[in-house]
Amino acid sequence: MTYIVNGEALESGATTLSDLLLALEYEGEWLATALNGELVHRQDRGACRLSEGDRIEILSPMQGG
Template identity: 55%
Template structure:
């Protein structure tokens, strides 16, 4: 399916937000996620389905000041 990830169009096989993170190589990473501008907590990712055209944001924490 075609979705937008961090502003870039991508074709993915994942059908849930959790599966998307695995597919994109974020396994075990500490990240924040949003689906169509709504925050999705990590415990809800496995139950959060993706649909054609969805916009996903994946944000990793940064250090520094």
């Protein structure tokens, strides 16, 4: 399926938000995720099913200043 991740098209076989994060090698409890503009809490990512064309935003904290 094709998803829009952080503004860019991405082909992936992931079917849940949790699977997609694993495939993209995102780790840590400090990630913020949104699906089609709606916040998805960490504990809900495994049950959050993805569909063709979904828009996913993944934000992680950055160090520096």
